[in-house]
Amino acid sequence: MPGAIYAEGLVKTFGDVRALDGVDLDVPEGTVLGLLGPNGAGKTTAVRCLTTLLRPDSGRAVVAGIDVLKQPNEVRRSIGLSGQFAAVDEYLTGRENLQMVGQLYQMRARAAKARAGELLEQFHLAGAADRPTKTYSGGMRRRLDLAAALVVSPPVMFMDEPTTGLDPRNRQELWEVIKQLVAGGTTLLLTTQYLEEADHLAHDIAVVDHGRVIARGTSDQLKARTGGERVEVVVHEREHVRTAAEVLGGFGKGPTTVEEHTRKLTVPVTGGAKLLAEVIRELDTRGIEIDDIGLRRPTLDDVFLSLTGHVAEVKKNGPATDAGRDDESTGHKDEKESAK
Numbered sequence: 001m002p003g004a005i006y007a008e009g010l011v012k013t014f015g016d017v018r019a020l021d022g023v024d025l026d027v028p029e030g031t032v033l034g035l036l037g038p039n040g041a042g043k044t045t046a047v048r049c050l051t052t053l054l055r056p057d058s059g060r061a062v063v064a065g066i067d068v069l070k071q072p073n074e075v076r077r078s079i080g081l082s083g084q085f086a087a088v089d090e091y092l093t094g095r096e097n098l099q100m101v102g103q104l105y106q107m108r109a110r111a112a113k114a115r116a117g118e119l120l121e122q123f124h125l126a127g128a129a130d131r132p133t134k135t136y137s138g139g140m141r142r143r144l145d146l147a148a149a150l151v152v153s154p155p156v157m158f159m160d161e162p163t164t165g166l167d168p169r170n171r172q173e174l175w176e177v178i179k180q181l182v183a184g185g186t187t188l189l190l191t192t193q194y195l196e197e198a199d200h201l202a203h204d205i206a207v208v209d210h211g212r213v214i215a216r217g218t219s220d221q222l223k224a225r226t227g228g229e230r231v232e233v234v235v236h237e238r239e240h241v242r243t244a245a246e247v248l249g250g251f252g253k254g255p256t257t258v259e260e261h262t263r264k265l266t267v268p269v270t271g272g273a274k275l276l277a278e279v280i281r282e283l284d285t286r287g288i289e290i291d292d293i294g295l296r297r298p299t300l301d302d303v304f305l306s307l308t309g310h311v312a313e314v315k316k317n318g319p320a321t322d323a324g325r326d327d328e329s330t331g332h333k334d335e336k337e338s339a340k
C-alpha cells in the first residue's frame with residue numbers, strides 16, 4: 001500500500017539537464033519527508049511534478065491515493081502547495097489574499113473571512129492585514145504565502161523551502177505551525193537546504209543531488225553515516241596545523257579536513273563534551289595554541305562530503321569549494337549526468 005505521497009522513477013529533463021533522474025519516494029500518511037539538497041538538485045522540479053504543475057517525462061506518481069498524471073484535477077483538490085517564491089497578489093491586502101483563496105476553494109464568505117482572520121493572527125500579520133501586500137517585506141510575503149497554503153487544511157501538503165528568508169524567530173514559529181499541522185494528521189513533503197530544519201521537522205529525509213536520491217533515512221541515521229559531531233579547531237600558528245592534524249587524527253572517526261589558509265581543522269567524532277575536553281588537553285600538552293575550538297553538529301555540507309566525496313555544489317559546473325576529496329569509497333558516480 002503506497003503512502004500518501006508516492007513516486008516511482010520520476011524523470012524530467014530540460015534540454016540536456018536531467019533535473020530528475022529517476023526519483024522514487026514514499027511518504028507514509030501523517031508523516032513529514034524532508035527533501036534535502038543543494039541548489040539545482042531537483043527539489044522544486046520534484047515538487048512541481050508531484051503537484052501537477054509539471055509533467056514528468058516518465059515515471060509514476062500517486063498523491064492522496066490519486067494518480068497524478070491521470071487525474072491531475074482531483075489531485076489538486078486534495079493538496080496544498082506553498083511554492084519557493086511567494087505567490088501573492090501584490091494589489092490585494094493580506095486579508096483579501098487569504099479570503100480569495102478560501103473562496104477559490106468554495107468556502108462560504110463568512111467562513112473564509114473567519115479563517116483569514118485566524119491565520120493573520122497566527123502568522124503575526126494582523127497589524128498589516130489591511131495593507132496591500134506590495135508594501136510587505138520579504139518575510140511577511142513568505143508568511144502570507146504559507147498562510148494561504150493553510151486556508152483549507154488539505155490532507156497532503158507540499159512546502160518548497162518554507163523558511164528561506166525568514167528571520168530566526170519567524171522560522172521557529174513556523175516550525176511550530178508545521179508541527180501542529182502534522183500532529184493533526186497532515187502528510188507533508190518539505191524541501192530545505194538546511195539539515196537542521198529537516199532535523200526538527202522531518203520523520204524521514206531524502207538527500208537529493210543531480211536529480212537522484214542519494215541517501216535516505218532519519219536524521220540520526222544520516223548523521224551516523226557522516227560520523228556524528230565535528231570538532232572544529234582554529235590553531236593560532238600556521239606551523240602548528242600539521243601537528244594539530246595528528247592530534248585530531250587520534251580522536252577522529254573519519255578523515256580530518258584541513259583548511260590551510262584559515263588554519264581550521266575539522267574532524268568527525270563521537271563522545272561529545274568529554275571528548276572535546278580531552279582534545280583540548282592533548283593540544284595543550286603538545287604546546288599548540290588555539291584561537292577557537294568547538295563541537296558542532298553535522299551540516300548539509302558534511303552529509304554531502306561523506307556521501308559523495310564532495311561538498312554540495314552551488315552551481316552545475318564543479319564543486320563550490322576545494323574541500324572535496326577522493327579518499328572515500330563512496331565517490332560520486334553520477335558526475336557524467338551533471339549538466340554542462
Ligand SMILES: Nc1ncnc2c1ncn2[C@@H]1O[C@H](COP(=O)(O)OP(=O)(O)OP(=O)(O)O)[C@@H](O)[C@H]1O
Pocket residue numbers: 014017018019037038039040041042043044045046084193316339
Ligand atoms: N523550467 C526550466 N527550464 C530549464 N531548466 C530548468 C527548469 N527548471 C529547472 N531547471 C534546471 O533543473 C535543475 C533542477 O532545478 P530545481 O529548480 O528543481 O532545483 P532545486 O533543487 O529546487 O534548487 P534550489 O535549491 O536552487 O531551489 C537545475 O539545473 C535547473 O537549472
Ligand SMILES: [Mg+2]
Pocket residue numbers: 043044045084160
Ligand atoms: Mg528550488
